[in-house]
Amino acid sequence: MPGVDRKLLLTEADLILLALLKGEKKITDLRPATGLSTTSIYHNVDRLLRSGLVEEDREKVPGTRILRLTEKGRKVARILRALEEEVRPKIYVLEPE
Numbered sequence: 001m002p003g004v005d006r007k008l009l010l011t012e013a014d015l016i017l018l019a020l021l022k023g024e025k026k027i028t029d030l031r032p033a034t035g036l037s038t039t040s041i042y043h044n045v046d047r048l049l050r051s052g053l054v055e056e057d058r059e060k061v062p063g064t065r066i067l068r069l070t071e072k073g074r075k076v077a078r079i080l081r082a083l084e085e086e087v088r089p090k091i092y093v094l095e096p097e
Contacts, residue, residue, distance in 0.1 A: 017077040019033035019034050055070050
């Protein structure tokens with residue numbers, strides 16, 4: 001029996017949290033890190049900011065949004081990573097036909 005597609009197991013917001021667990025990122029760096037569309041990234045980042053899981057810094061580089069996890073976000077992302085590691089042998093990526 002085949003495994004579960006990672007994008008079926010984790011939400012788009014989850015994928016962003018996991019990418020940020022590896023360190024702060026510019027919002028433009030999330031596309032290759034998550035495989036999500038730019039529209040999905042902006043939508044989910046706004047939700048994560050409102051929920052207090054992510055914070056942004058616009059002061060380092062003017063016009064650039066630097067995102068990082070809050071302490072609450074790190075806790076959630078670590079749980080997601082543990083879940084992903086638990087089912088990793090069963091995860092596969094769906095390829096377009």
